[in-house]
Every structure is written in structure tokens, then in C-alpha cells.
Amino acid sequence: MDKRALRGLRRAVGRHNALTEPADLLLYSYDSSTARGMPGAVVLPASTEEVAAVVKVCAQHGIPFVARGAGTNLSGGSAPIRGGVVIALSRMNRVLDLDLPNQRAVVEAGVVNLDLQNILAPHGLQFCPDPASQKASTIGGNVAENAGGPHCLKYGVTVNHVLGLTVVLPSGDIRRFGSKAEDAPGYDLVGLFVGSEGTFGVTTEMVLRLRPLPESTQIVVAFFDTLEAAGGAVSRIIAAGMVPAALEIMDKATIEAVEASFPSGLPTDVEAVLLIEVEGLEGALDGQAERCASICRELEARSAEIGRTPEERERLWSARRSAFGATARLSPAMLVTDATVPRTRLPEVLRQIQQIERKHGLRIAKIFHAGDGNLHSNILFDRDDPDGLRRAEAAATEIFHVAAGVEGTITGEHGVGAEKPRFMSLIYSREDIEAQRKVQRVFDPAGIANPGKVLPEPEAAAEGTA
Amino acid sequence: MTALASALRDLEAIVGEENFLTATQTVSGYQIDGQRPVAVAMPGSAEEVARLLRTASEQGLSVLLRGSGTHLYLGAPPTPIGMVLSFARMNRLVEYDAEDLTITAEAGTTLGALQKTVGEHGQILPLDPPGPDSATLGGIAATNLSGTMRMRYGSPRDLVIGLRVALADGTVVKTGGKTVKNVAGYELNKLFVSSLGTLGAICALTMRLTAQPEAKQIVLASLPPPTAAEAVRHLLSSRLDIATLEVANSAACRRIARALPVTLGPDRYLMFAGLMGDRESLPRQESEVLHLLGPGAARIQGEDADSAWAFLRNAAFPAAPGSVVARLSVPLSKTLEAADAVSSWDGWWAVARAGSGFLHAGPVDSGDLADVNQRLLHLRQTAQELGGFAVLEAGPTELKREFPIWGENVHDLDLMQKLKETFDPTGVLGCGRFLQGL
């Protein structure tokens, strides 16, 4: 890294918070995807002003920068694939304003999702987005990815709960978009910025909408002998107009992984488990829960039971939350996809994914936010098998094609990152992508904010499909 | 032939003679704030819209997009209008996947037609913007109008999941898609929703739907302002999941009070708590809300409740052409303070959307415009002191010329201008109605 630039970075954040030792850099060279890239420096700013000072140095020297929360993203979003400076927001972890009467919180980007929930819960409030990674992932990362989570079925994704942002633009300018009050006149810069994966600049603070916690929840757990039947139950429940808080499916491979690592008492001889959570007023949930259970039975669930105790609920949810980690433990080499499809297409898409699995002789562990049509197909492969990654990638490509074929999308919540720009043309035309690029250039004309992410290179877009 | 005449000829060729109006008498019906367009084009497809926009952009002819014209009172008085581009013919249902709870329709589809279609399947689009059901989906999205169910279901920003947009360069682009969750690429839906037709023309929309509630009703009570404020605080922090929470002052209620089973004194607010849900939860909600609102509270159902909802919904709609309607947006807990400020004036109505932090207000009689102007400035200041802002949504042209309707200090105008220049380089879209001429 350029000496003058490095001096500038050190001045911006203090010598101790600018890392250049190879061992440190290595820690920031990857995220939870397969993408990798060595940064030239890592900085740990403590304030919006320090972030701005860092970004100004980058702008001056034309150095790329990559914002980083907890690095839990599954698409290569925070891997510095073009080198440059990693701006790690872990020190910016203060809740700045807990505004209970207005049901708003103002937090710094590095606040961990679950830490915020734990602060809110005693007040009977929550921040609705609850990615399964909430123990580690940051609100800044959630905003940058427009993250979802099991309970987004009922409450919507991150963007529906973000009202304001403080951002540092790639020029180093500090801006405040939105506020605690809603519907300011003008273009919706907040909505546009959410989900931009760090390519429009760095978000340092956010104004969040809070909601009262539900009074009561009930969980229904159903076991199926085919994955399709579980998918069918989900389609049916949605079609019946019910809005459970969550509808989650785990397949046999995932259940086995969970039971191997975090035994939760799930049967390993079924093809799928469906978790249904309904929320609302105490004493008013039995009917809903019973209707969900009976739909499952009609679809020949082996069993469909209403969980009665909080312990039972917690046990099932921790099984669900551990599913990803457990699967990763089973097979450290894993390609994660999260294609999303219209919910009526679930059964046929599930059938096709199983065919892909067989065709490539791979194991695909499936963890679905099924109520949203969001299908996490985790493709397990063997790193020692020279052909492993190639086959996994071929399977992933086919899954994207299947999703695109039913008017679905290549990613429902994980983001495009470094891994999927080449698949954008499966769902968007060249003009669609150019319109997106124009917006990106408004924010980042120099192309230094997390380059190589989200959009395909202009030439690649012109080539048509991936 | 003059440049204008040749531009008009090109435009007419795109939609055909029968869909291109220039007769003075006919185009007069399309005037806003006294501005009469030169021509009105009624395209039949997104491709035609795109060709119209490209030609207009090349020829520097200004374009005003029009759904059914129900909300064209919003915005600054337009600069001279070259062409009104009407979506009247683009009202087809593109795709309705009832079991997926999503629908795709052309932008000129009216809200009423859409509700009828989905109603047959027991579903609703949970949006009830002020004004008649002849409002179009494109217009509702472009204005981001929401209504009484906002606190539960959000606004078009939350409900639109995909758009087809015709751009000034003649291309038609897709933003978003058909799935309820989608993070592939940037969220351009958000850019076009609420842009008041200044960046491109929304030609079709995909929106999420919801099931009709099994049961609904309103609990209402006439309360002294401090008691109303207290009740709002309780209801907002409760776990009852109220769908509508509105508070109207006595001047506002004159419009409906006669029809309601409560007596409204002066210096009192009428509070409406709208409950929607399944039959299992409604009784609990009802009894708790009744209890909270005290002995004077009453419950209305069926047609009575529907007409109360319609009153609340339409409160923000100008009662007559030229009626003044201001909107204050403030942090949630300040809504009733804003209502108090308005209610201290004689002859000013106010309806607070207490679950979302909005207050709509205006003079019952807007005769003295100088006075109205002063008071609007005062309201803006009040809103700012409460941590929000105010916009003038409707008013006579004269007032809209005087009063900075969108506010004076717009943040980040430079970025907005860049977005505008990017999508509308010749600046023909919108006729200067949006803030600072965007």
C-alpha cells in the first residue's frame, strides 16, 4: 500500500486502529462465502467522522474500500477481492438513542443484531429483522444486505424497518438520509441505499423502527416423508390467507447435521421438518395453529403437533438456528445458494432441486425460509475431490436457472456479492442492469466502494446469460 | 412545419390518431393549476410509453404523467405542459396468482378494479389512500400514498415488489420481480415509487396482497385531548396489534359526527381504533380497547364502521377543488401535540394518523389566503420543533405559488438532482411539480 495513503489512514483512526500485519490482514481477507482477497490495510474507525476521514484518503489515492460488519455474509460481500482498505465497523457498536415513546432506535453500524434485541426485549420491543446469524451479524451488515430472517414472513425485510441512515459517500461526504418521521418529500435515498452491499458508501448510523413483541407465540412442528409435501403445505397455508410469523423447512440432510452436532431430538428418518410459528394474542392462537396443523395432516404429514411449552419452542428454534453451522461442520466445503421463487411454485422447484442433486451426485442440505419462497440450498462438496467445486458450481448454476425459469430470483436475502454478478443476467436484461449501474455511478462515480460486487462488468452483461 | 408541430406529428404516429388529443376543448379537461397541455397521448403499452418519452425527451417537450387525475392536486403548479401522458388505456390485469398473494397489473388499473378482482378471492391490497377508488395503481405508487391501514401494512414503498418502468431514453426496464423477497441488484423499486413521475413512467406493478380480515370493527370514543394522548400512548405500546389509530378534532368531525353513536363536545377529540383480524383475537382486542377508552367508548361494525373508515381515509382528500390540506410528519409520540397546535385555531380541522406519525389539517374555509399562508408557516415550524416536517398537499394555485409546498431546505438535493439528470437528462418529466423542480 502506498506509504502516504497508509500515513493518512493512520492519522484518520490512530496507529493502533490501522492494521497492516499479514496475520491481521488474513483475518479480514474472507467472509462466510468462498470469496477471498488480501486487503492492503484494515482500519477500525470509532466514529462517522473517522470513517469519513478514511474514505477521503481512499478517494484521494483511488484505493478501493470495503465496509465490513461481522463478515457473516454468504455471497462474498465483505471479501476485499480487489484489495484496498477494509473498514471494519466493530468498534462502532453503540446504541445512540433508545427512543421508546417513538418506537425508534438509533444505532451505530457495528451493533450486533442480537445485542440490540436483548436491549429491546425488556421494554417489550423488537427490531423485526432476525437473520439466523443474529448472534454475530451487525445491523450495518443487515442493512447493507437488506437481510431477512425467519420472521420476515410476517413483518417484512430490513428495508421495511429502516427510516434513516447516516452514510459516508465514496467522496468522503457525510450525509443523513431520512429521520424518525416518515415520508419526507424527495427521492427515497434510504430505500435505495438499503441492500446496496457497501457499493454506495459506508453506513455508520441507522434509525430503526421498533415494534412491540407479540404477546404470545405457538409453534407447530410437522414431519413429512417427502420434501415436496412439506413445500405443498407451505403453499397451502399461504393460499389459505394465513400469515404465520415463520414457515421454515429443513430437509433430511440438514436434520442429520443438526442431530450430529447439536442433538435436538428431531427424528432423522423423515425427509423434511416444517416449523410453523404463529403469533398474536394470548389465547387466540389455537385456531390458527390447529388450521396449520390440519393442512399438514391433509398433506400426509407423518405427524403435526402443536408445541406446548416455551422450552419446546426454544429447542426447535435453536435447532433451526444451528442448522447452518451444523451443516458446515458436516462438510466444511459448501456452496450456499438462496434462490427465491413465487410460493405457489415451491413443490415443482423442490422436485427439480432434488433432480439436480441426483444428477450431480452431490448432497444438498436444504434450509428454507419457505413462507417467502426463499430456498437455501447448501451444496456440500469435497474439497479434496478435484472435481468437487466444479460440480457444486454446476449444480448452483442449474438451481439459479430453475428459479429464473419460474420468475424467481437468484438471491432472496444473501445478496449478490462477488459470487453472483454473473448470474444477474438470468433475471435482468441488459437495460435493467444498465439502469442499476447508472444509480451506482451517481453514488460512486470513481468505482472505489466495494468494487466487483453486485453488478456484472459491462462487457459480461452484454454477453447475455451466464 | 414548426418544431412543435413536427414533434406532435411524431408523437401521434406512436399512439395513433384516435389516442392523441389536441383539440383545445378536449385538452382543457386535462388542465391543472390553470395549465392546459398542448396534447394528450393515451398509449396502449409500455413500449408505446417508452417511445413517447424518447420522442418527447429528444424534442424537449415536457411530459406530465396521469393516472386518472385524482391526485394531480399534489405538487407545485406545473410549468407549461407539453404532453399529458394518460394511462387510461393501460388497465389490464397482467397476472394474478391468488395463491401466491401477489398481483401484477398495468399502471392505469384503478384501485377499485383491483380490489374487486382480488376481493373475489378473499384478498385485499391493503392500501386505502385518500380519494376515490378511481385512483390508479401507477399514481398511488408514484405518490406513495397510504391510508388508514398504514400502521399495519405500510405504504406502496413496502407493498410494491416489482415494476416495469419506461425511461426517457426509450427503454423499458424491470425493477424487482415477482417474489416477496429479492435482493438481486439495487432496490430501484424504491427509486421510482414516490418520485412523482419525475424519473420514469411506471407501466406495470407487482404488489403483495393480504387476506381480507375475517372480522373488523371500530371502537371510538370522545375524549379530552390529554386523555386521548394518553390512550394513544397505551395503545401504541400494547401488543394488541391495532390496524388503525386515528384522532380527529371537533372541526374535522363535523363532517361525520351526526352518523356516530357518540356525542362530540367542542374541545374534544374523537378517537378511532380500528380492529381487524381473526374471530379469535377480535373479542380480546375489543374489550381491552373499550376498557382503555372508558365508559363513553362505543363499538361500531358493518356499514357504520365502513363509513367511519371512509371518513378517516378521505380526511386528507381536498373536500373541494382548492381546499387546503397540509400534512405534518412527526415522530410517532408527537402526533397529538401537532393536533393540539392546529386545534387551538378556530375553524381548522385536523386528523391525526397516530399510528404512523402523520397529521392532516386544513382550514374548513380557506377564504383568507394570507392568513392561511401564515398559519401554514407556523405549522411547518411546529412540525420542525417536534422533529419532523410539513408539506402542503393541496391548495388553490395561488397559495401553492406563494408557499414553498415541499419545504425550503431539502437535504441531499445534489444527489437527487444527479439521479434526475441520470434518468431524465433533458428534464422533460414531471413539469416541475416535485420539490425544487426535480
Ligand SMILES: Cc1cc2nc3c(=O)[nH]c(=O)nc-3n(C[C@H](O)[C@H](O)[C@H](O)COP(=O)(O)OP(=O)(O)OC[C@H]3O[C@@H](n4cnc5c(N)ncnc54)[C@H](O)[C@@H]3O)c2cc1C
Ligand atoms: C449461520 C448464518 C445464518 C444466516 N442467516 C441469515 C438469514 O436468516 N437471513 C439473512 O438475510 N442472512 C443470513 N445470513 C447472512 C448474513 O448473516 C447477513 O447477510 C448479514 O446481514 C451480514 O451481516 P454482517 O454484519 O456479517 O455483514 P458482512 O458480512 O460483514 O457484510 C455484508 C455486506 O455488507 C457490507 N457492509 C457491512 N457493513 C456495512 C456498513 N456499515 N456500511 C455499508 N456496507 C456494509 C459489506 O461490504 C458486505 O457487502 C446468515 C449467515 C450465516 C453465517
